[in-house]
Amino acid sequence: MEPIVKLENVSVVYDLGKSNETWALKEVSLEIYPQEYVIFFGPSGCGKSTLLYVVAGLEIPTQGRVIVDGKDLKSLSKKELIEFHRSTIGMIFQAFYLIPTFNVKDNILLPQIFRKTSFSEREKKVRALMERFGIENLAFRKPSHLSGGQQQRVAIARALINDPPIILADEPTGNLDSKNAQIVLDLLEELNEKDKKTIIHVTHNPADLHRAHRVFHMKDGKIIRITRNPEKKAPVGFKEKISELERLAQLYPWLPETRLQAKLILNHFLFPYGRDVLSKLELIIDEYLSGKISQEEMFRKFDAPEEEGGVNLYTQKAKELAEKVARLAQEIKLAQKEEPAPTPLQQKVVEIRAYLLDDYQGKLSFEQVKRLEEVLAKRISGEIGKEAFREFLDRPFKEGGVGLNRRTAKRFAEKVEIILMRG
Amino acid sequence: MKVIDLFHLTFENLKSRKSRILFTVLGFSVAIGTILFLVSLGFGLQRNLLQRVTTEESLLTLDIAPAESEVISLNEETLKKISKIPGVEKVSPQAFFPAQVTFKEISSQTTLNLVTYDWFRLSGFAPTIGRDFKKSDRHKVIVNTSAVSLFNISPEEFLGKEIKLTVFLTDEETGEVKFFGIPEKFEVIGVLEEAGASPQIYVRLADLKDLPIKEYQFAKVKVRRNEEMKEVREKLISMGFLVSALSDTIEQANKIFRIIQVVLGIFGVVALVVAAIGLVNTMTITLLERTNEIGIMRAIGASPSDVKWLFLGESVITGFLGGIGGIILGILGAHAFNWLINILARALGGKEIDLFYFPFWFILFIILLSTLVGLVAGFFPARRAAKLNPLKALRYK
Numbered sequence: 001m002e003p004i005v006k007l008e009n010v011s012v013v014y015d016l017g018k019s020n021e022t023w024a025l026k027e028v029s030l031e032i033y034p035q036e037y038v039i040f041f042g043p044s045g046c047g048k049s050t051l052l053y054v055v056a057g058l059e060i061p062t063q064g065r066v067i068v069d070g071k072d073l074k075s076l077s078k079k080e081l082i083e084f085h086r087s088t089i090g091m092i093f094q095a096f097y098l099i100p101t102f103n104v105k106d107n108i109l110l111p112q113i114f115r116k117t118s119f120s121e122r123e124k125k126v127r128a129l130m131e132r133f134g135i136e137n138l139a140f141r142k143p144s145h146l147s148g149g150q151q152q153r154v155a156i157a158r159a160l161i162n163d164p165p166i167i168l169a170d171e172p173t174g175n176l177d178s179k180n181a182q183i184v185l186d187l188l189e190e191l192n193e194k195d196k197k198t199i200i201h202v203t204h205n206p207a208d209l210h211r212a213h214r215v216f217h218m219k220d221g222k223i224i225r226i227t228r229n230p231e232k233k234a235p236v237g238f239k240e241k242i243s244e245l246e247r248l249a250q251l252y253p254w255l256p257e258t259r260l261q262a263k264l265i266l267n268h269f270l271f272p273y274g275r276d277v278l279s280k281l282e283l284i285i286d287e288y289l290s291g292k293i294s295q296e297e298m299f300r301k302f303d304a305p306e307e308e309g310g311v312n313l314y315t316q317k318a319k320e321l322a323e324k325v326a327r328l329a330q331e332i333k334l335a336q337k338e339e340p341a342p343t344p345l346q347q348k349v350v351e352i353r354a355y356l357l358d359d360y361q362g363k364l365s366f367e368q369v370k371r372l373e374e375v376l377a378k379r380i381s382g383e384i385g386k387e388a389f390r391e392f393l394d395r396p397f398k399e400g401g402v403g404l405n406r407r408t409a410k411r412f413a414e415k416v417e418i419i420l421m422r423g
Numbered sequence: 424m425k426v427i428d429l430f431h432l433t434f435e436n437l438k439s440r441k442s443r444i445l446f447t448v449l450g451f452s453v454a455i456g457t458i459l460f461l462v463s464l465g466f467g468l469q470r471n472l473l474q475r476v477t478t479e480e481s482l483l484t485l486d487i488a489p490a491e492s493e494v495i496s497l498n499e500e501t502l503k504k505i506s507k508i509p510g511v512e513k514v515s516p517q518a519f520f521p522a523q524v525t526f527k528e529i530s531s532q533t534t535l536n537l538v539t540y541d542w543f544r545l546s547g548f549a550p551t552i553g554r555d556f557k558k559s560d561r562h563k564v565i566v567n568t569s570a571v572s573l574f575n576i577s578p579e580e581f582l583g584k585e586i587k588l589t590v591f592l593t594d595e596e597t598g599e600v601k602f603f604g605i606p607e608k609f610e611v612i613g614v615l616e617e618a619g620a621s622p623q624i625y626v627r628l629a630d631l632k633d634l635p636i637k638e639y640q641f642a643k644v645k646v647r648r649n650e651e652m653k654e655v656r657e658k659l660i661s662m663g664f665l666v667s668a669l670s671d672t673i674e675q676a677n678k679i680f681r682i683i684q685v686v687l688g689i690f691g692v693v694a695l696v697v698a699a700i701g702l703v704n705t706m707t708i709t710l711l712e713r714t715n716e717i718g719i720m721r722a723i724g725a726s727p728s729d730v731k732w733l734f735l736g737e738s739v740i741t742g743f744l745g746g747i748g749g750i751i752l753g754i755l756g757a758h759a760f761n762w763l764i765n766i767l768a769r770a771l772g773g774k775e776i777d778l779f780y781f782p783f784w785f786i787l788f789i790i791l792l793s794t795l796v797g798l799v800a801g802f803f804p805a806r807r808a809a810k811l812n813p814l815k816a817l818r819y820k
Contacts, residue, residue, distance in 0.1 A: 079726075097719045097722075097817075113428045114725045116424065
C-alpha cells in the first residue's frame with residue numbers, strides 16, 4: 001500500500017548560514033500509511049510540531065521532499081496549495097484556535113465558507129457534526145463562553161467539516177483537564193477507527209502513546225526511534241519489519257535510549273546471573289555508553305569486589321565482557337552514522353560564512369549556502385584569486401554561481417580579503 | 424468566499440469591536456458631515472438666488488434700452504423693426520412714469536410701470552403673493568411690497584382690494600406735466616417681494632391704451648432659441664441699443680458659486696483625509712490584533728485573497744457607515760445652523776430662508792465617496808494581512 005504521507009530527507013533550517021542557524025528538522029524521512037494513527041513524541045523543541053506543519057504544508061522545508069496524498073507539496077502552485085489545505089488537511093491545535101468574534105456555528109463553517117460551498121450543503125454538514133459532538137445547543141455562543149473541552153470539540157468539528165482524509169493534531173490535550181483530555185483522545189481514536197481518518201498527533205505526554213499504531217520518538221530535530229503498539233492492529237496491508245531494538249523499546253517505552261541499548265547487549269549474552277547482578281551490569285554499561293566512563297573503568301568496575309561498588313566478576317570474564325560491550329557499542333555508533341569531526345578548513349569556512357551572513361538582510365537557499373561554503377574553501381586554500389571569488393559570488397545561481405547581487409558580492413569579497421590578510 | 428458570507432463575517436467582526444468602530448465611524452462622520460454642511464451651504468446659497476429669477480423664458484430674453492446718444496428711440500416703429508429680426512419671437516416694451524395711487528382715503532406717490540401681460544415671465548420674477556397677469560385680465564394691478572407698505576396694510580390683506588390711479592405725464596416738447604385721472608378702478612392681484620426697492624406698481628399696457636405714450640424706456644426681446652441669442656444681440660447692438668441678458672448674470676453667478684463650492688469642499692476634504700488616516704490606523708491595529716486569527720484562518724483553508732477581503736470589507740463598511748453618519752450629522756448641523764440664522768433674521772426684521780440645499784445626487788455621491796475612502800484606507804493593511812506568512816501568523820502572540 002502507498003503511504004499517504006511520505007517525507008524524504010526533510011530539513012527545516014532557520015537563519016540558514018548565520019551563526020544562530022538552527023536545524024528544527026534534520027534529514028527526516030518517514031512514511032505514514034492511510035488510516036494509521038501515529039504520534040510524534042518528544043520533549044519541547046524536538047521539532048515534532050515543525051514536522052507536523054511540514055506535513056500540513058505550512059512550513060516549507062529548506063530541503064527534502066514532502067509527498068502528501070500523492071502530491072509533492074513543493075511542486076504545487078499557490079492556488080493548489082490552498083486547495084490542498086482545504087481538501088486534504090484538518091487541523092486541531094493546543095489552544096483550540098477558534099476565532100473569538102464568530103459564534104460556534106460560524107467557526108465550524110469557516111472551512112466551508114472559504115470553499116464556497118452551497119448553503120444547503122454546509123447547513124446539513126454543520127448540523128450533523130454539531131449533533132455528533134453534542135454541541136448543537138451551543139451553536140450561537142461565542143467561544144469565550146465555552147469550556148476548554150467544548151472548544152476543542154468545536155475545533156474538531158471544524159477540522160472535519162471539509163471531510164479531509166488527514167487530521168493533524170498539535171498537542172490537542174495540552175490545555176485540557178484530564179477528563180476532557182480523555183474525551184478528546186477518545187474522539188481522535190474514533191475518527192481513526194470509524195471515520196477511517198489518518199491521524200497525526202503531536203504530544204509530549206507519554207500517557208497518550210498507547211492510542212497510536214506507531215510512535216515516532218523525536219529528539220533534536222531527528223526521529224530517533226519508531227515504536228509500534230503491539231496492542232493495536234495496524235491498518236490493513238501495512239507491514240514493516242521491526243528491529244530488535246524497536247521490539248525492546250515497545251516493552252520499555254519509558255527508558256532512555258542508552259538503557260535500551262544496554263538491555264539489548266545484555267539480552268545478547270543471555271547472562272546467567274541473578275537479577276541484582278544484571279541490573280548492576282546494566283547500570284555500568286549505561287554509564288559507559290553515555291560516555292561517563294572509559295572501557296578501562298568499565299572493566300575495573302566489572303572486576304571490582306562488591307564492597308567497592310563493583311560486580312565481582314572473574315577478571316578474565318570481566319575483561320572479555322568489557323571488550324564485547326565496547327565492540328558492540330562501536331557497532332551501534334556506526335549504525336547511527338556519527339558525523340565526522342570537521343577539519344580546520346571546514347571550521348574556518350563555517351566561521352567566515354556565518355560572519356558574512358549574520359548582517360546580510362536577504363535569504364539564501366540551502367544550495368546557495370552550500371556553494372558559498374565551497375567557494376570560500378577554495379578562496380581560503382588559495383585555489384582561486386580574489387577576482388574569481390567575487391565573480392563566483394556575483395554569478396547567477398542558474399549559471400553555477402552563488403547568485404548574490406553585484407554590490408553584496410563585492411562587499412563579501414572585500415570582507416573575506418580583510419579576514420584572510422589578518423590570518 | 425461568497426459576498427454574502429463576507430458581509431456576514433465582517434459584521435460579526437465589527438460587532439465584536441463596537442466601541443472602537445463607533446469612534447472610527449464617528450470621526451469619519453464628522454468629516455463627511457463637514458463636507459456635506461459646507462457644500463450644501465454653497466448649493467443653498469446658489470439656489471436661493473436662482474430660484475428667484477429662473478423661468479425658462481427669462482433665460483432667453485434680452486433687455487434693451489436706447490443708448491444715451493439720441494440715435495434711436497423705442498417707439499412703435501422700432502419695436503416693429505425689432506420683431507422682424509430673424510430669431511425674435513416677441514418684443515415686450517415697458518414704460519414708466521410717476522403716478523398717484525389712491526386706496527381708501529390715502530394717496531401716495533409711486534412709479535407706474537406699463538407692461539405686457541407676459542412681462543414677469545420674461546423677466547424671471549413673479550409675484551410671491553397672489554398671482555401673475557393672465558392674458559384675459561382687465562384692470563388688474565400688481566404691486567411691490569414697498570408700495571403695499573404705503574397703505575399700512577399687510578400684503579395678504581391688500582389682495583383683491585381696489586385702487587385708483589392718477590398718472591403724471593410730461594409733455595416732451597413743452598415740459599409741461601399733465602394729469603390723467605384713470606376712471607376705472609384696479610384690483611390688486613399680486614404682490615412682488617422686492618427688498619429695498621421704491622414703491623412700484625405694474626399695470627398692463629392694454630388697460631391704458633389711451634395714454635399718449637410715444638416711446639418706451641425699456642423692452643424685453645424674447646429669442647426663439649438659445650443659439651440665436653448671439654446673432655440677435657449683435658443686431659440689436661448695431662441698431663444702437665444697450666443690451667443685457669439675465670442669462671449672463673446667472674452664468675457669472677453660477678461660476679462664482681462653483682468656486683465657492685469647491686473651496687468649501689476642499690475644507691471638507693481635509694477633514695476627510697484626517698479621518699481616513701484614522702481609519703488606516705484602526706485597521707493597522709486590527710491587523711496586529713488579528714495576526715493570530717489570520718494564521719488560523721490560513722491554516723484551515725483561507726486564501727490570501729479571503730484574508731484581504733475580510734479586511735477590506737471591514738474598512739469599506741466602516742467608510743459606508745461613516746458616510747451615513749456624516750449625512751445625518753451634516754443635515755442635523757445644517758438645520759441647527761439654519762434655525763439659529765433664522766432666529767437672528769427674524770429679530771433683525773429679515774425674511775426666513777433655507778440656507779442649505781441637499782441635492783439627492785450629492786447625498787449619493789457622499790456615500791459613494793466615503794465608501795471609496797474606506798476601500799482606499801483599508802487597502803494597505805489588507806494587503807499586509809494577505810501577505811503574512813501563515814505559520815508565523817499562527818505562532819504570533
